[in-house]
Each structure stands twice: as C-alpha cells, then as structure tokens.
Amino acid sequence: MNSAPNASSLLLTGQQLTFRVEQGITLIRDVTVAINEGELIGLIGPNGAGKSTLLRLLSGIETPSDGCVSVTVSGSLKPVSTLAVRERAQKLSYLAQGAKAHWPIEVEQMIALGRLPFQKWWQPASDQDQEKVIRAMRLTETLSYRKRLVTSLSGGEQALVMMARVLAGEPEIIFADEPVSTLDPYHQLHVMELLREHARAEKSAVVVLHDLSLAARFCDRIYLMNEGELFCEGAPEKVLNQQNVAGVYGVDSQISLVGQSLSISPVARLRDHQQGR
Amino acid sequence: MNSYQRVLGGLFLAVIGSFFADISVGPVAIEWANIWAAMVDNKASLDALILFDIRLPRAFLAMLVGATLGISGAALQGLLRNPLAESGVIGVSNCAALGAVLVFYFGMTQWSWFVLPLAGLVGALVSVVMIFLLAGRSGSTVTLILAGIAINTLAGALMAMALNFAPNPYAMQEIVFWLLGSVANRSMNEVLITVPFITVGWVLILSCGRFLNALTLGEETTKSLGFNVRRLRWRLVIGVVACVGAAVSVSGNIGFIGLVIPHLLRPWVRHDPQRLLAVSALGGAVLLLLSDVAVQLLSSGGELKLGVITSLVGGPFFLYLILKNRNVWS
Numbered sequence: 001m002n003s004a005p006n007a008s009s010l011l012l013t014g015q016q017l018t019f020r021v022e023q024g025i026t027l028i029r030d031v032t033v034a035i036n037e038g039e040l041i042g043l044i045g046p047n048g049a050g051k052s053t054l055l056r057l058l059s060g061i062e063t064p065s066d067g068c069v070s071v072t073v074s075g076s077l078k079p080v081s082t083l084a085v086r087e088r089a090q091k092l093s094y095l096a097q098g099a100k101a102h103w104p105i106e107v108e109q110m111i112a113l114g115r116l117p118f119q120k121w122w123q124p125a126s127d128q129d130q131e132k133v134i135r136a137m138r139l140t141e142t143l144s145y146r147k148r149l150v151t152s153l154s155g156g157e158q159a160l161v162m163m164a165r166v167l168a169g170e171p172e173i174i175f176a177d178e179p180v181s182t183l184d185p186y187h188q189l190h191v192m193e194l195l196r197e198h199a200r201a202e203k204s205a206v207v208v209l210h211d212l213s214l215a216a217r218f219c220d221r222i223y224l225m226n227e228g229e230l231f232c233e234g235a236p237e238k239v240l241n242q243q244n245v246a247g248v249y250g251v252d253s254q255i256s257l258v259g260q261s262l263s264i265s266p267v268a269r270l271r272d273h274q275q276g277r
Numbered sequence: 278m279n280s281y282q283r284v285l286g287g288l289f290l291a292v293i294g295s296f297f298a299d300i301s302v303g304p305v306a307i308e309w310a311n312i313w314a315a316m317v318d319n320k321a322s323l324d325a326l327i328l329f330d331i332r333l334p335r336a337f338l339a340m341l342v343g344a345t346l347g348i349s350g351a352a353l354q355g356l357l358r359n360p361l362a363e364s365g366v367i368g369v370s371n372c373a374a375l376g377a378v379l380v381f382y383f384g385m386t387q388w389s390w391f392v393l394p395l396a397g398l399v400g401a402l403v404s405v406v407m408i409f410l411l412a413g414r415s416g417s418t419v420t421l422i423l424a425g426i427a428i429n430t431l432a433g434a435l436m437a438m439a440l441n442f443a444p445n446p447y448a449m450q451e452i453v454f455w456l457l458g459s460v461a462n463r464s465m466n467e468v469l470i471t472v473p474f475i476t477v478g479w480v481l482i483l484s485c486g487r488f489l490n491a492l493t494l495g496e497e498t499t500k501s502l503g504f505n506v507r508r509l510r511w512r513l514v515i516g517v518v519a520c521v522g523a524a525v526s527v528s529g530n531i532g533f534i535g536l537v538i539p540h541l542l543r544p545w546v547r548h549d550p551q552r553l554l555a556v557s558a559l560g561g562a563v564l565l566l567l568s569d570v571a572v573q574l575l576s577s578g579g580e581l582k583l584g585v586i587t588s589l590v591g592g593p594f595f596l597y598l599i600l601k602n603r604n605v606w607s
Contacts, residue, residue, distance in 0.1 A: 061500045089503030102358040103493040117503045
C-alpha cells in the first residue's frame, strides 16, 4: 500500500510549488508532491500552514508563482496549465472548505452541477449524466431528500450533497478541503469512507484534515505542512510521531495503537512553542 | 412535455394574450373589421392608423422592456446570489436615464426622434466603461457591484442636479414624467432602434445560463468546474447593459419588475437559475403588458405613468412574497 511511487501509476505531481501573494507574502514555498493511483492522501498541519493553498494549486484553480503541477494524460505527464479548463475540470474536482449552497436550489439539481464539465451549453443533461447523478446520490445516501431545497438541510446532509456533487463528476482526483470538520462522527466516517472508496477505484483523493486520528486511520500517505513548507511526508506511522506533532502543532500528545491504526490525542500545549504566523 | 416546457408554454400564451389585451384598450374603441378592410383593400382608415402607429409600438415596447427587466433581474440575482439585485446595482439604469435627462435639459428633443434613445444608449455605454475602469482589473464580483452602485448614485445625483437647475418648468415636467417610466406615445422607430441592442443583450445573458447554475456552488467551485469566471461575469454584465440600456432609453425607469418577477417565478422552475432566465423574460413581458392595460383603463387622459403602477403594485406584492418565503432565505 505504501510502496514507492512507480511511474505507471503516477496520477499527478506538483514540482517545487511556490505561491506568493501581494506584498511579498509567500504562502507556499518549494513544496513537491506526488500522487499515485489508488492512494488517499492526507494533507495536515496547523492553521495557516498552507494546506488549503496547496490544495488549490494542485487542483488547478490557482496557478503557482513558481513550479509546475502536472497531471497524467493518456500515459504521460502534462502541465495542468496546458489543459483546456474543461478537460481539467473533468479530471480534477475541488470540494471547497465549508462548501455550502449559495442559493436555494434542489438537492438533485445541485448534485447534477457536478456533470457540468461534461456538458455543452446547448445540450440538456443526457441519460448518462442522470445515471451518474443517481449513482452519486445512492453512494452518499442522499436519494431520500433529492427534491428538497439544499438550504433546508442540516449541515451533515449538506456536506453529503456536496460530496455527491463531486462524485457525480467521476473525477480522477478529488481535492477536498476539510470535508469533515463540521460533521458528527457518523457523517465524518461516511465521508472518509466515500473518499477511500473513490481512491480504491484506481483513482485518488487528497484531503485536508485536522483530526489526526482520522488521518491516521484512513490515509495511505500523509503530507505534514508547516509554515508554508513541507515538514515531512510518508506513511501515517512515520509522520505522526510525538516529536513531529510537538514540533509542528506545538502540543504534547498521546499516541497509541488502537486496532490497526494510530490514535492521536493532543493533551497539552507546549509553552515554548512559537506559532509561525 | 416536462414541467419547464409547460411553464414556458403557458407564459408564452400569456404574453400573446396580454399583448392583444394591450392593443385592444385605449381612449377610443377601434373596430377590428375596419382594420381588416384597411389591410385587405388598402383603404385609408383611422382605426388602422391608431392600431399601427399608436398601439402596436406601445405594446411592442411594453413587451420588450418588460422581458428585458425580468431577464436581467434574474441574471443579476444569479450572478450575485443575492435576491435583492436588479439592474440598478451595475449602474446602467440611472446612467441611461441620465443621458435622456440631459437631452430634456438642453431641449434637444426637437432635433430628431432618435436623440433621446441615442442619449440613453450613450449613457448605458458610459456606465459599462466606468465600471470596467473601476473594477476591470479586480477579480471580485463585490468590487464590480460597489463600482456599479457608486456610478448609479452619482448618475442619480446628476439627474437631481439637472432637475434643480432645469431651465424652465416645462423641461422640469418633461424630465419628471419621463423618469416615472412610460411606453405611451412611442413610434415604431423607437422599437426598431432598441431591438438590436435588446436581442444582443438577451443572447449574451442566455448564454451564461450554465454559469449561473454553477455559481450556486460559489465562485471558487465554479472555477474548478471549468468556467472562466471573470470572462463570463463580464459577458453577463455587458448583456445586461445592452438590453437594459436600450430599454431605459426608450421607456424611462420602470421599477420593481426586475426585482419581483424572478422572485415570483423562481418556485415555478424549482429554483433553477438557468431556467429562470427565459421564464423571467416571459413573465416580465406579461406583467408590463398587463400594467400598461391597467394604466389605460384607470386613466383616460394618460396621466398615470407605467412606472408608477408597477411600483405601486410591485411593492406590496414583494412584501407578501418575502413574508411567504421567509424560510427559504434563512
């Protein structure tokens, strides 16, 4: 599962990504990422570490100041910037942090928006589009409220609808920014399972998480970010040790093995830790 | 036939019905048989003259202006994801009105029939150029709207100044009456000068339908779905400026249709922003045609202006809609 990346299964790379905004502030510095087929990748780090920025760069909706994001197209790596936006949207799907409906619209129509990258403006939705929407609703168990307005749903239900919207597009890679941070344990597990299933189907998902135990349980590989740089990368057991958690998050933690995976619970703040920003 | 097609079909029939209602009413009764005779035998007839030179231009304008206000209200509400948006938020309506007001102020209406609509169109063009200069480099919709509202307020202030310093009471009355909004006493020329701009505007707006649907997910996600947000936003704004600018330059400021119609019809299309566009165009046409019928029935001398009645009816009705749909916008 955690084997070294081999060239044939490489889906996407980010080479030495740097992202600067106005006034010379650098949000991301020299970060290199490789994503393989079948992997669920966790992106963790304290607030302001650059996780969301990195996710946006990798998903192609933001362009890096330096470096290059490349995606595998029929067997060879091509820079994302050279793809047509449509083609990019078909391959890479982005789930925004705290994604919510900005407008009251029916659940089913909102999920069908995930099919937009596959439709031309003069074409109505095809039967195939409809099938994928139904499939996404079945996976996320949202079929029962498909005719309700999204704005009338609870937070957990809305999160599943957003997840369904992404799944309906059947992208190669899902980039999800804190998809579970506002959810109860049941819905957290549901969303994480959906992302893992997506990754297992010869695709991949990259997910920003704050819950370290959840990251340890579900992710195949973890990128730990700190102050805009990559702190370390690898299997959960390698990345999530007491020393790294103390160094990056500034907390003392208890780490124990529960069943097959690690459980990380922060217990105390470290006095001498300086928050980076 | 699905429910969307039924709604479209029903509203289309309503447009035709209210169009005929609008050409049937007026200060004098006209005899349809005389018109038929005039058309077939080429016989001179007062009835035909009234129909072709007075009532048809009026009904055509009511239809075009109503449809324009409806579709652009729906488009801007979708773009901003704000139920309070209408064409005022991008400054076009006041700028077009200012252009016309200046024509009255300087007494240029006698020069030619086209001076007034042309000035309105120039005003609309100025508004979009100013928005572009103020917000063109920024990537945000909020900046665009702030620029639009600032321009709208400025144009409103300049209109007030024109009224303040009006050279004579006659010019002042002309300005005030024109600002109230009306489609009475217009000729086919006014219809023909607006049709190209209105058509271009409608086409631009309708081509943004899928973009508006995607925007329900927010601008960032819209980008990730493969849309060029910045380009499509400008396309929509230019579309609204083209058709609203043309509409205002021949009819003055007719309030509330752009706000009320999308609200009223949204449940009919299950809140789909794309489908709301065409439906709001038809609904706006029906509402303005019926308002024009009401104006003519209520006042024989043509004293009541169209814009007055749309606001008078629209205001309380809008309040009712808000109270009814409170929970939707929570």
